[in-house]
Amino acid sequence: MQAFEIKTHQPGRSYPKPHFFILNKGLNSGKPFGAPVRNSFVISTETNEQKEALFHLSYMLLESKCYRIYLKGSVIPFIYIADVKNLLVKNSKYFGQNNFESKLKALKKVEELEIVFKNKYEAIQELKRVLMCSMKFEK
Structure with a gap:
């Protein structure tokens, strides 16, 4: 695995290289995002x-609750940048292994299915709303 760079995001700043964002405050610390947060x-x-x-x-580390043990603070929990970097470096050894690659492909397919089902659910909710609104109830 080649090196990656991790920094604290500053709102309004743009990044030329391929990048993503990881939440560092709250109970969802460690959650990755494609857009700045x-x-x-x-x-x-x-x-x-x-x-x-x-x-x-x-995302896998988040779902496995690996970030939870690194949370600090009592009111608003947060995670240190060094803890995130160490977790990513320690677990990046799995890159290139067949097991990781197959799980990554399966995860991408599941995400695509999730998007399809969300769209279907939204369409069903819209249909339900239209059907209910089309009833002529007396007032």
């Missing part, structure tokens, strides 16, 4: 493939 770190890589792999690795 407040209270986040920015991960910059050399290639889009690295960015995608690190993005999905971060």
Whole structure:
């Protein structure tokens, strides 16, 4: 795995290299985003493939609750930038392994299915709303 750069995101700043954002405050600390969000770190890589792999690795770490043990603070929990970097570096050893690659492909397919089902659900909700509104109730 080639090196990646992690910095604290500053609103309004643009990044020329492929990048994504990781939330650093709240109970969802570690959650990756494609678009800039407040209270986040920015991960910059050399290639889009690295960015995608690190993005999905971060998502897998979030879903596995690996970030939870690193949360600090009592009112608004947060995670240190060094903790995020260490977790990503430690777990990037799985890149290139067949097991990781197959799970990454499966995860992408599941995300595509999730988008399709969300669209279908929204269409069903709209149909339900239209059917209810089309009834002529007496007032």
